[in-house]
Amino acid sequence: MDNLGEYIRRQREAKNLTIEELSAQTKISVAILRDIENGKFDRYKGDEAYVKMYLKKITNILNMDTEMVTQQYVELTREIALEDVKEKEEKEQHNDEVVKKGRKFSFEAPQLARKPSVYEDKSHVTIIRGAIILILVCLVIVVIWYGFYATRSQTKDPEFVPQNQPTVEGDVNTDDQQNQNNDTNTNNNTTTNVDFTRNGRLDFNFKLPEGTEEFTLKIEYNRACWAQMSVNGKSYDEFVSKVYHDYTDENKPDTVELTFKVADFENLRLRNGNNVGHHFYINNQEVPLIEEDSVTGPANLKLTLEKE
Numbered sequence: 001m002d003n004l005g006e007y008i009r010r011q012r013e014a015k016n017l018t019i020e021e022l023s024a025q026t027k028i029s030v031a032i033l034r035d036i037e038n039g040k041f042d043r044y045k046g047d048e049a050y051v052k053m054y055l056k057k058i059t060n061i062l063n064m065d066t067e068m069v070t071q072q073y074v075e076l077t078r079e080i081a082l083e084d085v086k087e088k089e090e091k092e093q094h095n096d097e098v099v100k101k102g103r104k105f106s107f108e109a110p111q112l113a114r115k116p117s118v119y120e121d122k123s124h125v126t127i128i129r130g131a132i133i134l135i136l137v138c139l140v141i142v143v144i145w146y147g148f149y150a151t152r153s154q155t156k157d158p159e160f161v162p163q164n165q166p167t168v169e170g171d172v173n174t175d176d177q178q179n180q181n182n183d184t185n186t187n188n189n190t191t192t193n194v195d196f197t198r199n200g201r202l203d204f205n206f207k208l209p210e211g212t213e214e215f216t217l218k219i220e221y222n223r224a225c226w227a228q229m230s231v232n233g234k235s236y237d238e239f240v241s242k243v244y245h246d247y248t249d250e251n252k253p254d255t256v257e258l259t260f261k262v263a264d265f266e267n268l269r270l271r272n273g274n275n276v277g278h279h280f281y282i283n284n285q286e287v288p289l290i291e292e293d294s295v296t297g298p299a300n301l302k303l304t305l306e307k308e
Helices: 002-014 019-026 030-037 048-062 066-103 123-156 175-190
Strands: 195-200 203-207 214-221 225-231 242-244 254-261 267-272 279-282 299-306
Touching: 002 030, 002 048, 002 066, 019 030, 019 048, 030 048, 048 066, 214 225, 279 299
Parallel strands: 203 299
Antiparallel strands: 195 203, 214 254, 214 279, 225 242, 225 267, 267 299
């Protein structure tokens, strides 16, 4: 195989042509020309027609006998084919020998199988498995105990004891006592003499006692809620627009207290992200909200001062 390629290379060098110049004249890539000169024709099995065409172009440029070169190439391809056939026969013969040996193979246990350290003594494996199981059981017990203890601790926390529940001394408020307390709270609120008139959902007029010069508005946010406030139609800078009650303690409201002068006040609008569980007070008297005023979405509380 190398003789034909070497012959072509010597003819090219005799013409003082580089392989790049020969590539430019024959329009054959430099890589293919190198394979031909190195006798690597076995790379082009199945493409013999193209190789013959390449050889024809090369011999024309190098003034070589095209028919002779082509005939040498044909003989080389025959040698390649014979080598492939021979290699295939050798592989088949090898496979037949392997099969024959396999039939004579006796399936006796390997010597390794008789070693007690591998197939008999497994006590350490059993110990490790038992330890893993014991650790998992202990973890499950700890998790269950922790959950139970945490639940009991939460229920015993004074902050979670509902109002009006039996105390340590045994005080229990009956329904009648609860009604009396509500009546007492009502009477205490009326002493502030703030009169509310409901105009609609979250819309109230309020009237202060005669001669009152200023009043206090207290807001209790009992759940996370963003809020904005405008007074007399303008944004009120004394009220911080932000998210109130941005924490998890449900029993501690986020409180805001603002003081207004009666002479300068006409109305206010408090825009909340929701109105669920919040409370509003004027001079410590709660604005009388009803169930209809509980709004889960954005809601506007309107308070208008009635003046003489």
